[in-house]
Each structure stands twice: as C-alpha cells, then as structure tokens.
Amino acid sequence: ILNVEQSPQSLHVQEGDSTNFTCSFPSSNFYALHWYRWETAKSPEALFVMTLNGDEKKKGRISATLNTKEGYSYLYIKGSQPEDSATYLCAFSPRSDYKLSFGAGTTVTVRA
Amino acid sequence: DAEITQSPRHKITETGRQVTLACHQTWNHNNMFWYRQDLGHGLRLIHYSYGVQDTNKGEVSDGYSVSRSNTEDLPLTLESAASSQTSVYFCASSDGNPTGELFFGEGSRLTVL
Numbered sequence: 001i002l003n004v005e006q007s008p009q010s011l012h013v014q015e016g017d018s019t020n021f022t023c024s025f026p027s028s029n030f031y032a033l034h035w036y037r038w039e040t041a042k043s044p045e046a047l048f049v050m051t052l053n054g055d056e057k058k059k060g061r062i063s064a065t066l067n068t069k070e071g072y073s074y075l076y077i078k079g080s081q082p083e084d085s086a087t088y089l090c091a092f093s094p095r096s097d098y099k100l101s102f103g104a105g106t107t108v109t110v111r112a
Numbered sequence: 113d114a115e116i117t118q119s120p121r122h123k124i125t126e127t128g129r130q131v132t133l134a135c136h137q138t139w140n141h142n143n144m145f146w147y148r149q150d151l152g153h154g155l156r157l158i159h160y161s162y163g164v165q166d167t168n169k170g171e172v173s174d175g176y177s178v179s180r181s182n183t184e185d186l187p188l189t190l191e192s193a194a195s196s197q198t199s200v201y202f203c204a205s206s207d208g209n210p211t212g213e214l215f216f217g218e219g220s221r222l223t224v225l
Contacts, residue, residue, distance in 0.1 A: 006154075031210060031211075032210065032211045034213060034214070042218070043202065043217060043218050043219060044155075044202075044214070044216050045216075046213035046214065049211050049212075049213055051211055089154060089155065091155075091214075093210065093211070098143050098162065098206065098208075098210055098212075099145065099157060099160050100145075100157075100214065101157070102147075102154045102155040102156075103154055104152060104153060105154050
C-alpha cells in the first residue's frame with residue numbers, strides 16, 4: 001500500500017479567491033502523478049497526468065506543479081468559481097505498475 | 113462515443129448473499145480496475161486486470177473476486193456479502209500506456225443489510 005496524503009481534507013473558498021492544496025507521495029520509485037476532479041453524483045475525471053520533476057500543467061484556471069525529488073504536487077485554482085466545487089483526488093503510480101494509489105482527496109467548496 | 117458502464121447503479125442485498133456488479137467498457141482498454149469509495153479513505157483498489165485471463169488482487173481484495181473472459185468486461189463478485197462491504201464501487205479502465213488516465217464508470221451503490 002503506497003502512502004498518498006492530501007491536505008487539507010476540505011476547504012471553503014470565497015468566489016473569486018484563489019486557493020491551493022497539496023498531494024504528497026513516495027519520492028522513490030516515481031513514475032506518474034495524476035490529478036482527478038470529482039463532482040458530487042458524478043464519476044472522477046482526469047485533470048492532469050504529470051511525469052517529470054518540475055512539470056507544470058494548466059487547464060483553464062486550474063494548474064498543477066510537481067516535485068518528484070521531495071514527493072509533492074500542488075494544485076492551484078485561480079479566481080475560484082462555484083463550478084469549481086468538487087473533490088480533487090491525486091493518485092500516484094510507481095515505476096513498476098499501471099495501477100494507481102489514491103489519496104483521500106481535498107473537497108473544495110466555493111461560496112458565492 | 114466510447115464509454116464505461118456499470119450495473120446495477122443501486123442495489124440492496126442481505127448479508128450472506130452473492131452479488132455481482134457488472135462493468136463494461138467500449139474503449140478497448142487492456143487495463144480494468146475496481147475501486148471502492150469509503151468516507152475518509154478515498155478510492156481503494158479491490159482487484160485489477162491487465163488483459164484477458166489476467167486478474168490481480170488490490171489492497172482490499174478479501175471477500176471479492178473478478179474474472180476477465182474478454183476485453184470489455186470485468187465483473188466484480190462478492191461471494192458472501194457482509195455489512196462491511198456496503199460502499200460505492202467504481203470501475204475504471206485505462207489503455208496500455210503507463211501514464212494513461214483512468215476512465216471511470218458512474219459507480220454502483222451497494223447496501224448490505
């Protein structure tokens with residue numbers, strides 16, 4: 001079992017504010033780090049797959065960075081909107097495997 | 113459009129009954145996975161398959177089994193349902209690329225009374 005930690009567990013953000021949260025994972029034997037967005041009553045959808053140290057990915061107002069040497073990734077939401085309310089999951093893939101180990105998620109609630 | 117579907121979406125059963133949750137994907141993906149979602153735990157891997165006739169245990173496999181007789185389907189069977197198996201179950205698939213993203217089904221909510 002690979003230890004993938006996400007913090008905080010939940011956060012509330014005022015509409016228009018920016019926010020970020022963390023995923024930490026084993027720094028040894030790294031292969032890929034995934035971010036998924038999971039809206040209530042839907043299924044998780046992939047945001048980013050990151051493989052290289054220093055990788056930065058962006059999709060609209062959401063971006064992510066990756067530090068494989070220290071074993072963490074940040075997800076940023078710029079100018080939060082109510083539609084950004086969701087649980088954001090990160091998942092780690094070791095070099096040896098295709099299967100992913102998920103963190104427990106960070107639930108973001110954006111208040112209008 | 114390619115998709116991944118699960119059935120049933122909701123099921124209530126009794127302790128000791130055998131239950132099978134179906135998962136069917138039309139992505140032609142080799143890799144298929146079953147996860148369960150529990151409060152505070154996120155998604156935990158039950159079983160997975162990398163191709164026809166291949167099955168492997170995940171971190172919470174006790175009490176569950178899967179079979180892979182074709183590319184499209186990976187049914188999950190609870191041999192003798194227990195209350196601890198009340199959960200939401202997600203099936204997912206990915207292609208053979210090690211960095212391939214997972215595509216998830218819509219989930220099956222199982223209640224064991």
